[in-house]
């Protein structure tokens with residue numbers, strides 16, 4: 001039986017990497033809904049992976065009007081929202097993560113806006129449309145637990161996202177809405193191409209693999225499976241917690 005039959009989901013950043021993997025996994029389990037991203041050209045849902053199940057809605061998650069528009073359009077099309085995956089985030093275009101001496105105030109604010117503030121307001125703007133029994137999944141990061149050079153701001157923002165999920169869980173229990181976090185480890189997505197020059201890509205990925213006890217990078221589908229569990233009624237008693245999906249990197253390496 002399909003675990004997400006009749007459920008409507010919104011997945012921010014569902015046009016790429018982890019978000020797309022989650023959308024594919026949701027479709028396989030019978031969900032419909034919307035994926036979002038800033039670039040309309042990347043929101044084509046007519047491909048086999050998402051066709052007839054998902055629509056693409058353009059929007060910048062750091063823009064409050066765009067967030068309102070995303071949820072209004074989804075509700076207009078599907079009537080209600082059962083699952084929200086707050087996934088958009090990661091690297092800010094044109095602003096590399098860096099060591100403390102290189103980071104400007106603008107860079108700091110842009111990383112916090114994209115990875116923390118947008119998560120808070122994505123949840124807030126979804127509230128008028130979330131169904132009784134809805135599941136909200138925030139995408140954190142193993143970086144919240146395991147330091148890496150030059151990633152202090154990103155790590156701090158993602159640690160705050162995990163805290164946010166706990167706090168919002170309590171606030172939203174009265175509406176019968178569950179909030180949890182999935183924290184991915186190193187997952188093979190286009191983000192590496194944004195961080196590392198092409199000629200060093202394989203070497204950098206191998207460095208990550210060497211730190212992962214299971215001996216491979218994660219795949220977007222690994223995170224998709226965890227998200228199906230948190231979105232489904234199988235996890236009805238799981239509230240305000242974090243699933244660390246990192247191949248053992250944080251706790252075993």
Ligand code: NDP
Pocket residue numbers: 012013014015016017018019036037038039042059060061062087088089090091114139140141142143183184185186187188189190191
């Ligand atoms: P990708 O770069 O493949 O995807 C990032 C997504 O976020 C894209 O869909 C992008 O869409 C969207 N996005 C970025 N900025 C904005 C914005 N301002 N408004 C709307 N959408 C935006 O990266 P991943 O799939 O790897 O990352 C997805 C999430 O997983 C992020 O939150 C990241 O921090 C987290 N993560 C990733 C890990 C990894 O190893 N890959 C590890 C741990 C956490 P577009 O550019 O079209 O707007």
